[in-house]
Amino acid sequence: MSGSHSGDPETAAGIRDVPLASALSERYLTYALSTIVARSLPDARDGLKPVHRRLLYAMRQLKLDPAAGFKKCARVVGDVIGKYHPHGDVAVYDAMVRLAQDFALRYPLVDGHGNFGNIDGDGAAAMRYTEARLTAVAEAMLDGIDEETVDFRPTYDGEEEEPIVLPAAFPNLLANGATGIAVGMATSIPPHNVGELCLALKHLIRHPEASVEDLLAFVPGPDFPTGGIVAEPYEAIRDAYATGRGNLRLSARWHHERDGGENRIVITEIPYQVQKSRLIEQIAALVTGAERLAAVADVRDQSTENVRLVVLLKDRKGEPGPVMAELLRLTDLEVRIGLNMNVLVDGRTPRLSGLRELLRIFLDHRFEVLRRRTSFRLKQTEARLEIVVGLLLALADLDTVIRIIREEDEPKAALMAHFRISDVQAEAILNMRLRQLRRLNEIELKAERRTLKATRAELMALLADDNRAWATIEDELTQTAARFAGDAPNGARRTTIGLTPESALSAAATEVVRADARPCTVVCSERGWLRVIEGSAVSPDDIRYKEGDGPRLVLNTRRDDRLLIAGSNGRFYTLPVDRLPRDRGFGRPLRLMIDLADDHDVIAVFVSEPESRLLLASAQGRGFVADMASLVGQTRAGKAVLTLDSETERLFKCALIAPSDDTVAVIGSNRRLLLFPLAEMPVLTRGKGVILQRYRDATLADIRTFTYAEGLPLRSGRLLRGDAHLRGCLGRRGQTGQPAPKGFPAAPLF
Incomplete structure (x- = not known):
């Protein structure tokens, strides 16, 4: 760079000489932190990344609740990138599509109308053709957001505000899982059954020192939206959930059929995030290309809404065990699911966490949300009670109120002095309509005063007693389980945990089953x-x-x-x-x-x-x-x-x-x-x-x-x-x- 420099390292043009290594390290660190916090790792409290959180909040602002009609996805994406998330529309729409796929999320957060892709790997239609609204699960995630339960921050342009985290009455992190790759770290959390999670959370409330083994009695392992069998011994699952890191073997579910002279292996559930079309290609390649499965005559896809892959055997009397063992070993009918529960524990700090810590973080978040919501409702109750008391005072001496309003130049000040009431009460009296002067209205106000006083006492007791607060959280968890687990749609467990006769073919196959030890x-x-x-x-x-x-x-x-x-x-x-x-x-x-x-x-x-x-x-x-x-x-x-x-x-x-x-x-x-x-x-x-x-x-x-x-x-x-x-x-x-x-x-x- 030409030109003379003064003793000050900053030149007249505002340019400073900085060592290249220092500049690169500073900027790379900034980029790395941005990637970790703003893109790749979910918040342990609500289990969402910023793009997902902004999508849900934008859809709520558009009043796309489960009872409302659908709106075009292009409208939602436009609001998200225009107000909250200044990134590409394709990335935002892809994130939205995944939130609507019931084969990708155990409990979808978006109710999609139109083509949102399928398990074969086909992509979704363009955003101008599809429509969406929130699901009941997303509604539970947003419940209480208007009651000062969470902090807000300015959006990127400072014109609006967005929530830093959602109240999350639904344990989304573990229920739906998360994946992401950041700079120098990654996360891979499988989905789980929400009913089992609620039981484990309630047990942890009653027994704060509960061990991982205690919690695994309620949450035996992942529960994938596509079902399957987790073919791992208990010890491996326990170690993975204790440390937050491990590998779980996930196998397809299948059964044997002999019908109409045909000998068939029927696959009804495939591993999570495996494309069905790719599985068919792999099996066909083994049959026709490498010729490693000489016992297989054909593979057929008879799937409708449910998966049904049929592997036809040549020998009508042959046993399916050896063939299925080869298929599990040579194709994606059996995969390894990584467990790497790396999350942002406070919205900023990434940390590898075990099952117990993740459940504890969710409970602590719900406790904070409850206290903030209770404080907000107490403030609202006291504000309404103040107005009701003022109105009752006015109704008790209505003639004086009318005289002051008719004769005084400053009726508010005169009312405040005469009745010794606050500014808010005086304003409510002055804004009172004539129809409220009837006797029935006075009776209703007295009943409302009694109700408000009882509510205030209950809210104050809730704030003063932690045990009562935790009991309230237990009740909320019970309601969540009743709403989304058990007999509710998608509530029953889909994935079998532990070694079964089907998965034993891959987990502990013998020399007879596997002829590959030659x-x-x-x-x-x-x-x-x-x-x-x-x-x-x-x-x-x-x-x-x-x-x-x-x-x-x-x-x-x-x-x-x-x-x-x-x-x-x-x-x-x-x-x-x-x-x-x-x-x-x-x-x-x-x-x-x-x-x-x-x-x-x-x-x-x-x-x-x-x-x-x-x-x-x-x-x-x-x-x-x-x-x-x-x-x-x-x-x-x-x-x-x-x-x-x-x-x-x-x-x-x-x-x-x-x-x-x-x-x-x-x-x-x-x-x-x-x-x-x-x-x-x-x-x-x-x-x-x-x-x-x-x-x-x-x-x-x-x-x-x-x-x-x-x-x-x-x-x-x-x-x-x-x-x-x-x-x-x-x-x-x-x-x-x-x-x-x-x-x-x-x-x-x-």
Whole structure:
């Protein structure tokens, strides 16, 4: 920037010199906080994100209550983005659509009229064609909002106000669940049955120290709008709800039919958030493409309003168990539902919370809403009582009132002085109509005074006694359960919790049910083509490769194993062996099965063994030990494990650690060898690791672990044993090491 600067860092143009790192960190932090608070994480009190809260409030302002008529969604979206939520109309309409989908929300908050999408994955019609209004659940969420129960804040343009949180007489967070991805954190809360939640909340009111186990007696697990079976043991569910984090296996519901000479598997409920059309495609691909389900003749979609997928078996007398076990394992008929209950506990602070804490937060919010509502009603009651008392005073001496009004220039002041009443009372007397002077009206006012005094006493007692307040909240919960649970529409539990005969096929299948424990051989060529050959007695000479290609890796494994692939980008990829292409042609390129960039390569391939450990090291000489079980991922993108400092740095070595290994051998390109105890290596699940060996103008050349008493084996076949060869190179992790012994081979060394 040209021009001279004075001693003041701020120039005449109002420009300040700020370090780039400081400016970036400040702005990124602002962006991150905005994403966490204003977009991605729900408020633990009402279970809503800002866009959902603004949608409901805008619909209430439009008087779209359940008893009213529908209005075009375009009108609602226009009000939301114009008054409260200055974002894109598509995003707001998408959020509105989801609130209306009974297969997405356990208790929809929007009553949609028109095409709002379906479970096949078809999208909703344009907002100009659809109409909407609030549901009874949304009405309960907004109940009391005009009674000063919650705080309001100015909208983005300062012209109106919007609620910071809703009163939420309905436990929406756990009843409908929430999902979202923020900067550095995410949330995934499954839906639950509101009747069970109300029972758990009432139990927590009576027993504030109740444990998670006590609460799980009322809330055994999620209750998904699409039903299904949560095939998890009680211990796994308990641990997930105690910590707020875990994984639950959700399976489809099915039964067996034999009718008209046909042998059928009928699927009546599919897992939550799984598209039915995609399921059909997956099953059809298994039947016609990979030909892994030779026992299946056809798959049919006979769904109406209810799901009904029919899998027709070829053998009219065949058992459905083995086929269904394969379907559960190879398709989305069984999925993993993540439990990550990360919420904003006070509207600002994100925190991972367990079931008990989330229920406690809701109860504390309802207690605050009750106190504020009671205070508001008390204020309203006292204001009305003041007016009624003044009117009765006027009616008791009506002649004097008439005389003062007719003769005095300032009748209000004269009334206040004569009857010793307030300004409000005098104003009410002056505004009294002639028809109110009849005798019957006086009787009605006296009855109203008695009622108001009784109401005031009741409200004051409610404010003074916490026990009475909690009893009132219990009554509200009972009313909520009666209104939305039990015999009410959508009130009954839909999801079965725990292992059942159907889910046992996937949770504890035997060798008879699953014929996937057969031995096989995984072959990977030099150019990265992968395939599986049945059997383990495969001669390397019998394996064919493409012209110009050759062998790279041959692994003996089983069909039910998983491959763990280490990429030079520090990520680990997981591939089930049973999903690899069979020995047809030359297989399939590995890069089509995992998302590995072209400028990175595969470092190593292992058969996943949960009890095994791996040694990871970067070219810069940093690394750590990782349990193989922690490296398994579920997506094509893999799992980030070793954090690299730059785009040019690479995962250099990934080696299996034998159970008896106790020493690490590391050598740099400067030919300095260092041996140190394996115990000095930290066991991590992710990170940069620690310094293994310090270099100056050098990089890591090779590394391995070995058993010191047995000696250090070299790739050449030579074995270095005893103090004469090894003792001089012993040291501590992070040292530079000693020159390699004479005759030490060139890299690769081990």
